[in-house]
Amino acid sequence: MLTINEYRKVESLEEAYELNQKKNNKIIAGGVWMKIGDRRIATAIDLSGLGLDQITETDTEFVIGAMTTLREIEKHVGLAAYTDGAIRESVRHIVGVQFRNCATVGGSIFGRFGFSDVLTVFLAMDTQVELYHAGMVSLKEFIDMPYDNDILVALHVAKKPIRIAYLSQRNTATDFPVVACAVSEYDGSLHVSIGARPVHARLVELPLGSGEPDGFGKQLPEGFEKDEALVKELATWCADQFTYGSNRRAGADYRKHVAGVLIRRAICSLEK
Structure with missing residues (x-):
């Protein structure tokens, strides 16, 4: 109670x-x-009187207030266009519309929940967290910061050329994800975010172009997503970079297998 x-x-x-x-x-x-x-x-x-429930779009970024609901980011035309529907896809399975009208972006990100679809998709973008005391921190750094008494004010998502896809596997339509996956390409790199492992999302980044990615050892030239054999090998390698655990929804080995499948599908969808 x-x-x-x-x-x-x-x-x-x-x-x-x-x-x-x-x-x-x-x-x-x-x-x-x-x-x-x-x-x-x-x-x-209660922060509801501070005007933190707005989404502001400029030429360079989206500023998403901490009190913005998941339903608002689901419906936002600018976010849908920028992410080719990935934001909408990441939240549409979360319980139901009534729930998404209450749950907030700030709560989802600050909580750093293991099951968070929202954290997974924003981690695959160039996202900064605005904290009242600590100031601007990249989301990649924020996920590993200790929980404290600071206040999350807003998310800042840089607008830059990006291709991004989001996929998840669920046992039932509105349940927590068994595995959550976001894959993006921007700033000359491939970004793979895997959440619900069942701990919070992590990120793997690989350079594209002539350089050989660290660890994977093969070049990822322009249009690599059309090479099915390369994509399959890459997806398996990426899935191996994350740790997985077991709970009542799925075992660790199953999660790892599903992660590889989702990564492959997400990479292939980038060419569309």
Whole structure:
């Protein structure tokens, strides 16, 4: 049972940050994960009055406020066009529309949940996390930072030429993913993000072009995704770079096999 002693709708990020320094005070994002737990919260800190529920698109980036719901990023025309539907695909299986109208981007990213589709897809893009105290941190660095009492303000996704695909495997349509996979190509590199292993997403990056990728040992020339044999070998190698665990949804060996299949399919879909 969730017990909240005091509720505060803050008027500034500074007020929220100061309140959040106390151990038993907690930020309310969407609240959908928090309410499941059996815990007592001294002060629940509500950020909903700070205007952090907006998606701003400029010529150079998307700025996604921490209180933006998953439903909003699912419906956003600009994000859909930029990612060729990958953002929409990453969230459309998450429980249902009612749930996605509550769950927030900030809660999904800050929680760094092992099952997070949202973390997996944003990790495959050039994403920066804006923290109130620590400032701008790349998402690649943020996923390994210790949990603290900072506040996630927004995500900044750089707009640059990109090809990206997202796929997942689920036992049932609206359940947590067994494996989540995002593959992208930008800045002359291939980026492979695998989540739900069942720990949080990790990233493997390989240079494209004339150089030989570290570890894989073969060049990935332009149009490599059309070479089925090369893609199959690459997908198997990428899947081997991640660690996997077992839980009631799937075993480690099964997850590894599925990851290789999803990576191969995602790479092949980049040529379309």
